[in-house]
Amino acid sequence: MLDAVTVSEAAPGGANDDFYLVSDRWALVLDGVTRYPDDGCQHTVPWFVQRLGLHLGYGLATAPHKTLPDLLADAIGRTAGEHGPGCDLSNPLTPASTVAIVRLADDRIEWLVLGDAAVAWLWTDGTVEAVTDDRADQLGDAPVVVADVPRYDPVFVATVRNRPGGFWVAAADRDAAYESLTGSVPRTQVSQVGLLSDGVTRLVQRYGWSWRDVFDQANTHGPRHLIEAVRRAESTDPDPARWCGKRHDDATAVIARVVV
Numbered sequence: 001m002l003d004a005v006t007v008s009e010a011a012p013g014g015a016n017d018d019f020y021l022v023s024d025r026w027a028l029v030l031d032g033v034t035r036y037p038d039d040g041c042q043h044t045v046p047w048f049v050q051r052l053g054l055h056l057g058y059g060l061a062t063a064p065h066k067t068l069p070d071l072l073a074d075a076i077g078r079t080a081g082e083h084g085p086g087c088d089l090s091n092p093l094t095p096a097s098t099v100a101i102v103r104l105a106d107d108r109i110e111w112l113v114l115g116d117a118a119v120a121w122l123w124t125d126g127t128v129e130a131v132t133d134d135r136a137d138q139l140g141d142a143p144v145v146v147a148d149v150p151r152y153d154p155v156f157v158a159t160v161r162n163r164p165g166g167f168w169v170a171a172a173d174r175d176a177a178y179e180s181l182t183g184s185v186p187r188t189q190v191s192q193v194g195l196l197s198d199g200v201t202r203l204v205q206r207y208g209w210s211w212r213d214v215f216d217q218a219n220t221h222g223p224r225h226l227i228e229a230v231r232r233a234e235s236t237d238p239d240p241a242r243w244c245g246k247r248h249d250d251a252t253a254v255i256a257r258v259v260v
């Protein structure tokens, strides 16, 4: 079984666009993409990620025989069906989310990652491995615009999001689920598994932590320590403008002990 501790916290002053669910056999973390203007949707990002997450959790709980991409595709389809006629789901900037899932399956732990969420394993030998989907960071000379924060130009994003050769997120198109990174690891070789939104993984990607530090600090001080550490690092960053994206981001961590 999975024995999880969790933390999820909005960036200071905002709503939380992250969402997570855990059970004793699976866990998921979603990170809603910061809203673009003119996205054709009448709903909020939390509305979208909560529905996507609940549909995904329902599938994980009730259809253990289905593959993780199939379950994600179903959740995308069900969520799309709830937008209603006032939303234009063909808009390429329609609300979207990154996804991380793990599930126990016999002697394996299956995983799925779509977008810049991460799944990490603390192996029983003490080493750590992590997977994230960085296709959005590999778009070459992608134009960055600086409005309130530096981020990719929405006109450009509209041409590469959920398109071959671009990058993939869970939005309104079921097919994106089949572009996820997936795999499985032997259950008996995993001590702990972590699911992390990019608001937490920036400890590793920006601020010099190792993946092992993430597990050690969460185990020693509790998962909230990860959020406190990332807020401290962000607030003392001498040059936050060097990073694409917001100075503070919603941050979610699920750290689960694998009890064989």
Ligand SMILES: [Zn+2]
Pocket: 040, 041, 042, 043, 083, 084, 087
């Ligand atoms: Zn909508």
